[in-house]
Amino acid sequence: xxxxxxGASGNQATDARTARNPPDQARLRxxxxxxxxxxxxxxxxxxxxxxxEVFTAIAxxxxxxxxxxxxxxxxVDVSGPSRGGPGPPGSPAxxxxxxxxxxxxxxxxxxSYGRVSDEVPIGFRIGLQPGMASTAAIQTRRxxxxxxxxxxxxxxxxxxxxxxxxxxxxxxxxxxxxxxxVTVAATSRADFPxxxxxxxxxxxxxxxxAVANAQADQELxxxxxxxxxxxxxxxxxxxxxxxxxxFAAATREALRHFGSGxxxxxxxxxxxxxTLLANEGTTGPHVQVGKSWEGYPPGGLTATVLRTGRxxxxxxxxxxxxxxxxxxxxxxxxxxxxxxVNGRLWGMIAVGSGQGPxxxxxxxxxxxxxxxxxxAVANAQNRADLMTSRARIVAAADETRRRIERDLHDGTxxxxxxxxxxxxxxxxxxxxxxxxxxxxxxxxxxxxxxxSDQVREISHGIHPAILSSAGLRSALRALGRxxxxxxxxxxxxDGRLPEPVEVGAYYVVSEMITNAAKHARASVVAxxxxxSGDTLRLCVRDDGIGGADPLRGSGLTGxxxxxxxxxxxxxxHSPEGGGTVVSCELPVPADGGxxxxxxxx
Amino acid sequence: xxxxxxxxxxxxxxxxxxxxxxxxxLARSGFEVVGQAGNSTELLALVRSARPxxxxxxxxxxxxxxxxxxxxxxxxxxxLPDTAIIVLSAxxxxxxxxxxxxxxxRLGYLLKSRVTDVAEFIDTVKRVxxxxxxxxxxxxxxxxxxxxxxxxxxxxxxxxxxxxxLMAEGASNAGIAQRIFVTEGTVEKHVRSILTKLxxxxxxxxxxxxxxxxxxxxxx
Numbered sequence: 091x092x093x094x095x096x097g098a099s100g101n102q103a104t105d106a107r108t109a110r111n112p113p114d115q116a117r118l119r120x121x122x123x124x125x126x127x128x129x130x131x132x133x134x135x136x137x138x139x140x141x142x143e144v145f146t147a148i149a150x151x152x153x154x155x156x157x158x159x160x161x162x163x164x165x166v167d168v169s170g171p172s173r174g175g176p177g178p179p180g181s182p183a184x185x186x187x188x189x190x191x192x193x194x195x196x197x198x199x200x201x202s203y204g205r206v207s208d209e210v211p212i213g214f215r216i217g218l219q220p221g222m223a224s225t226a227a228i229q230t231r232r233x234x235x236x237x238x239x240x241x242x243x244x245x246x247x248x249x250x251x252x253x254x255x256x257x258x259x260x261x262x263x264x265x266x267x268x269x270x271x272v273t274v275a276a277t278s279r280a281d282f283p284x285x286x287x288x289x290x291x292x293x294x295x296x297x298x299x300a301v302a303n304a305q306a307d308q309e310l311x312x313x314x315x316x317x318x319x320x321x322x323x324x325x326x327x328x329x330x331x332x333x334x335x336x337f338a339a340a341t342r343e344a345l346r347h348f349g350s351g352x353x354x355x356x357x358x359x360x361x362x363x364x365t366l367l368a369n370e371g372t373t374g375p376h377v378q379v380g381k382s383w384e385g386y387p388p389g390g391l392t393a394t395v396l397r398t399g400r401x402x403x404x405x406x407x408x409x410x411x412x413x414x415x416x417x418x419x420x421x422x423x424x425x426x427x428x429x430x431v432n433g434r435l436w437g438m439i440a441v442g443s444g445q446g447p448x449x450x451x452x453x454x455x456x457x458x459x460x461x462x463x464x465x466a467v468a469n470a471q472n473r474a475d476l477m478t479s480r481a482r483i484v485a486a487a488d489e490t491r492r493r494i495e496r497d498l499h500d501g502t503x504x505x506x507x508x509x510x511x512x513x514x515x516x517x518x519x520x521x522x523x524x525x526x527x528x529x530x531x532x533x534x535x536x537x538x539x540x541x542s543d544q545v546r547e548i549s550h551g552i553h554p555a556i557l558s559s560a561g562l563r564s565a566l567r568a569l570g571r572x573x574x575x576x577x578x579x580x581x582x583x584d585g586r587l588p589e590p591v592e593v594g595a596y597y598v599v600s601e602m603i604t605n606a607a608k609h610a611r612a613s614v615v616a617x618x619x620x621x622s623g624d625t626l627r628l629c630v631r632d633d634g635i636g637g638a639d640p641l642r643g644s645g646l647t648g649x650x651x652x653x654x655x656x657x658x659x660x661x662x663h664s665p666e667g668g669g670t671v672v673s674c675e676l677p678v679p680a681d682g683g684x685x686x687x688x689x690x691x
Numbered sequence: 692x693x694x695x696x697x698x699x700x701x702x703x704x705x706x707x708x709x710x711x712x713x714x715x716x717l718a719r720s721g722f723e724v725v726g727q728a729g730n731s732t733e734l735l736a737l738v739r740s741a742r743p744x745x746x747x748x749x750x751x752x753x754x755x756x757x758x759x760x761x762x763x764x765x766x767x768x769x770x771l772p773d774t775a776i777i778v779l780s781a782x783x784x785x786x787x788x789x790x791x792x793x794x795x796x797r798l799g800y801l802l803k804s805r806v807t808d809v810a811e812f813i814d815t816v817k818r819v820x821x822x823x824x825x826x827x828x829x830x831x832x833x834x835x836x837x838x839x840x841x842x843x844x845x846x847x848x849x850x851x852x853x854x855x856x857l858m859a860e861g862a863s864n865a866g867i868a869q870r871i872f873v874t875e876g877t878v879e880k881h882v883r884s885i886l887t888k889l890x891x892x893x894x895x896x897x898x899x900x901x902x903x904x905x906x907x908x909x910x911x
Contacts (some may be wrong), residue, residue, distance in 0.1 A: 499781040500751065503804070504706050510807035511712035518719075518809070535807060542804045544781060557760055560786045568784065571837035578840065614840050 120155075124293055127151035131300045141311070142212050144304035145201020145580070148297050149273070153203050155293055156286050158275035160206030160253060163263070163301075164197040165271040166218070166228060196446060197224060206276065209249045213350060215446040219245045223260035224272045232271065233261045233287035237280070238588070257281045257639060261290040265302045319343035323466040324436050328472065330657075334367070335381075336470040340463045341439065343369035348448075348456050349441030352421055355429075356383050357437035358396055367437070372396050372444070374419035387412025391426030395438045401457075402426045405447035416442070423447045427460040431468040439463060480655035481590070488593050491553040498549035506542040510535050554596065561585075562592040566599055566617060574607040575632070576614050583621040591676050595619060595628050596657050601645045602630040603670055610634025610670055624678050631671040639666035646672075693813045697723040698820050701741060703734035703760065704749035704779075713747065720813045721881055729753070731763035738767055738774065745820050749786075749803070750780040761787060769796040775820045779803040783830040783907050792824060792905065796898035799825040799861075818861075824898040825861035826905065831857065834908035843911050854881040859904040863897055 149161040151559050199214040222245040226234035237257035241250055250258070255276040263271045273294050275282075326336050345353035352371035356364050364383040376385060386392040389410055394402040397456035403425045416424070423441035428435055436457050439460055441448065462579040517531040549555075555564040563581040570577035586592070599617050606612040612634030619628045629643065638646060646662060649672070653660040658676040700722045704710040707729070713837035714724045725741045728734035730753045738746055746767060750760035754833045764776050777799035778791060788800045799819040803828065806812050815825050835844070844852060850871075856866045864882065868875040886893060891907060 094807065147723055396883075496756065500706075503781060504709055507804050508706070508709045508712050508808055510804075511709070511716065514807060514809045515712070539804060539807050542807075546802075546804070550782060556786075557782050558785060561739065564784065564786050567831075571833050573838065576838040576840045 112372070123155060124289075124296070125577065127155055127293070128197055128296050128300075131297060133305045139304075141304040141308040142201060146203055146207075146212070148300065148375070149201045149202070149203035149293075150599065152273060152290065152293055152297075156282065156289055156607045157274060158277050158282070160203070160255060160276045161274065162199050162203065162206055162210055163201040163271065163273050164195045164199045164224070166224075166269065168197060180376060183598050195228070198449065201291060203222050205253050205256075206249070209253065213445075214298075216245070221245060222486040223258050224274055227260035227262045227272050228269065231262055233259055233291055235259045235282070235287065241263055245487045254278045259287055261287065261294050263294050263298060263301060270298075270301065270305075286622045296404065297685060312455070316347060319347065320459070320466070323463065324469075327466050327469045327673060330473060330477075331470070333467075333470040333474045336466055337367040338370075340372050340466060342440055344439050344456070344459070344463075345370040348452055348558050349458065350444065350448075351444040352419075352424070352441065352442035355437060358435060364392055364396070364437075369510060371417070371646060372419045372421060372442070374415055376415045376417070385412075385415070390416075391440050391665065392438060393422055395426045395428050396435070399428050399430075399435045400598070401428065401453040403448065403453065410673045425452045425456065429460060429464045429467060431464050431471070436464065477655070477657060480651075481657070484594075484652055485590055488553070488590065492558070495549045495553035495555060498545055499555070500551070503542055503545045503549070505539060507544065510542065512539045513538065557592055557596055558589070562587060562595055562619070565592070565596050566619065569596070569600055570617070571601060573603045573615065575603065575612050577603060578614060578616045580617065581619045583619060583626070587626060587678055588685050590656055591678055594652050594658070594676060595626060595674070597652060598628060598649050598660075598674055599630055600669070601649055602632065605638065605645065605670065606632040606634055610636070612669070621678060626676040627677070628674040629671065631669060633669045635666070636664045636668045636670055637666040638662065638670045692765050692791060693829055697721055699723045699725045699741065699743040699840040700745045700747060701726045701728065701734065701743040703728040703731065703737075703749050703752065703763070703806060705729045705752050706749070709803075709806075715729060716806065716809060716813070717747075717816070720816075722816070731759045734763050738771065742771065743774065745775040745777065745816065747777045747816070749780065750778055758787070761791065764791060765794060773797075775799075775822075777801060777819055777825075779806070783827045785830060785834060785905070788826050788830060789902070789905060789909065792826070792902050794899070796824055796896065797822055798898070800830075801825070802829060818866075820885045822897075823861050823863065824901045826901060828856075828860050831905075831908075834859065834905070837908075837911075839911060843889060847885060851881055851885050851888075854878065855885050855904060858882065858885075858900055859908060861897060861901045 128151075131147050131151060132142065134144050139147075145163040149163050153159065153161040173645055194219040196215055197218060199210050199212055200212055202212055202214075206358055218228060221236075221240070223236045227238075235257065236244065241256065241258055243248070244250070246258075247533040253276075255278055257280065258274060258276040259282055260272050260274045262269055273290065275286075275290060323336060323340055326339055328438070338448055341353045341355045344355075349371065352369075354369045354377070355367040356368050358364055366377065366379055366381060366385070369377050369379050383392065387410055390413065391402050391404060403423070404410055405423050407416045407421055407423065407554050421442040422444055423446065424440055425448050426438045426440040429437045429439055439456075441452070441456070513535040517528055517535065520528040520531065533540045554565055554568070556568050562584075563583055566579055566581055570579050587595075603615055606615045610632050612632035615629075615630065615632045619626065621627075650660040650662070653674050653676065658674055661673050662670070663673075664670040698721075702710050702714055702724060703716075704713070710729075714727060718724055721782075722745070725743055726737040728737050734746070734748065746764075748760040748764055750758055752759040752763075760778055760780075764778055766881055767774050767776060772795055775793075775797035777802055778787075780787070781803055783800065783802055791798055791800050797819055799815060801812075801815065819825055834854055835852065847855065853871060854867055857870060862870065864875050864878045868878045871878075882895070885891070889907060891903055894903055
């Protein structure tokens with residue numbers, strides 16, 4: 091029990107493995123236990139266990155081997171300056187330069203076992219400070235032991251006191267020749283037995299392979315996870331989800347992969363303002379998705395990324411003037427990555443943490459992700475712009491048709507009626523003796539009346555006025571009455587729908603009825619229309635010969651374009667001899683505005 | 692209001708040329724045009740002050756060029772229900788027709804171009820002023836010709852269909868007799884047969900008959 095406080099672990103470990111003395115029973119059992127423990131860890135790694143499971147298993151096995159009640163495995167890193175790439179993990183350990191760099195060093199718990207796992211969970215991050223066994227282990231590159239008063243008064247004092255720990259040993263973990271991290275074991279007994287350092291070092295040296303594998307696995311897994319996340323985003327874009335959905339999904343993925351509390355996406359507007367597009371995690375009164383992002387401090391992420399166009403970090407909001415709102419929402423640190431679209435700074439995606447600084451490789455890990463998010467964002471934005479422009483074109487064409495219809499009705503046709511009326515007057519004034527002239531005038535008036543009827547038919551074909559005045563149900567019923575093929579109409583729509591939706595649905599039914607009569611040789615057409623919630627579902631089917639080819643029939647192609655321009659779905663099913671069915675789903679915007687328009691810039 | 696001589700008419704149309712044309716047509720046909728309006732506000736003011744027996748109203752007028760004439764007709768119906776009303780429209784719709792007819796008798800709903808068929812138009816105006824309700828034949832034709840898979844009209848003979856259409860247009864039995872060159876008694880027999888076959892009620896006025904037949908045709 092009276093072991094030295096810092097053990098000379100290296101030599102002793104070597105001695106233990108190469109001992110020439112005949113091993114006693116206890117020693118043999120220890121070796122067998124160690125082998126069994128390592129085998130279990132190796133089996134976990136080979137089985138593809140998550141790194142956290144592997145590290146926890148290592149902590150667990152180590153705890154059993156040396157009789158510690160609490161153990162954890164932690165990764166040591168260096169927080170770089172706000173910008174620039176992070177140094178290789180552990181490398182400053184080889185640099186004996188001084189306290190300044192030591193103060194920047196942190197450890198992150200990657201596996202935790204026993205009574206300590208609640209207090210020091212995976213992801214727990216703490217700066218390496220003087221008086222910690224871990225700091226000593228990293229500085230001396232040897233196991234370090236702390237006990238009693240020194241432990242109770244050290245930086246871990248509160249936790250140690252709560253758990254009743256009385257002695258702790260930290261052992262450096264060397265992976266592939268580099269100082270990777272540190273393992274800490276603690277006991278509630280007065281002290282660990284002598285030689286515990288050696289046994290820890292021995293076990294950790296052998297476990298390093300598992301650590302290396304788990305780490306490589308983690309990197310691979312992270313890459314695969316990131317790829318999967320990006321694939322999900324690409325799917326959203328391909329499915330034509332609105333940009334807001336893509337923004338929110340990208341932000342969610344950023345939080346999952348890089349943040350530990352918060353992720354948000356901000357767009358820089360051409361007028362110099364910024365808009366909060368999505369927020370995941372912590373929030374506060376200043377967090378209003380879809381609204382202008384205001385009141386951000388000049389030294390914070392939003393302002394600095396906008397100014398520099400580069401990755402920026404805040405390691406501690408307590409040191410940032412104007413950082414109070416972020417502290418209040420529970421943030422301590424954050425990293426902001428610029429999103430460049432088409433060579434222009436488009437926005438920023440930021441992740442935050444409620445604990446110490448985010449790991450120094452956050453920027454590096456986020457670079458590829460952000461680059462691909464930019465592609466998704468650009469695609470979503472382009473698609474939204476395209477949809478808006480398609481909807482605009484359709485709306486403009488409809489407006490033109492409506493104007494022509496009105497000009498024909500109120501202008502041309504009206505003038506024709508006036509002319510005919512005048513002719514009739516002249517005809518009535520013809521003296522009785524000039525019967526032939528009267529007859530000619532009469533025939534002229536009749537011809538003109540025929541022209542007037544034609545104008546009425548033409549203008550009806552250009553735009554059915556009934557659609558504007560009486561709505562889709564009446565317009566569809568009128569269409570059905572004028573059809574050469576009987577039409578069964580079932581319309582379940584309350585009130586009026588936005589005009590582009592009514593016009594779109596009308597043309598679908600009109601084209602299908604024409605097709606049924608002209609080409610399909612159908613005996614009946616059934617029209618089903620139902621508006622519920624924010625969708626109009628329309629189904630038109632005939633019992634004709636089928637075989638309608640949307641590629642050849644420009645009418646049907648035009649319908650598809652029109653419906654898709656409204657953000658709707660159009661499907662045509664027309665097997666040879668099996669009739670023709672067109673199904674549409676049209677979004678009905680609640681505000682009555684044009685569907686299919688996103689937040690374009 | 693009491694007809695002591697020529698029936699008094701008010702015209703409403705924003706097309707001055709056409710309005711003047713109709714005005715001179717009516718003036719030559721025994722009506723007294725007591726006022727002309729270019730929009731529904733003017734029309735309502737005119738009707739309230741002049742109390743004409745008939746208002747001839749264009750359906751599309753400023754400011755919206757939508758269905759201002761329909762709304763004005765409804766106001767007149769509410770305030771002065773005895774005023775006969777003829778609504779002229781560039782196109783005719785069954786909903787508008789039923790809507791107007793539901794507001795009461797002495798109502799005409801016609802395509803604007805009907806005014807060029809001078810004799811018939813004047814006859815219609817006179818009939819509406821005298822109490823009949825009249826619906827444009829093109830609308831009735833659209834309703835009658837609409838094809839249905841199980842068409843209740845299939846039980847009617849061709850002649851009965853013809854009579855049914857004339858009933859919908861608002862013709863009286865005498866009017867129908869004149870149009871299809873049969874006696875009024877024959878028309879009465881057709882009408883009774885039609886009503887029985889289609890299970891329609893006997894109507895005590897021409898107006899109710901038009902409404903009932905239109906409703907049937909629209910709903911079929």
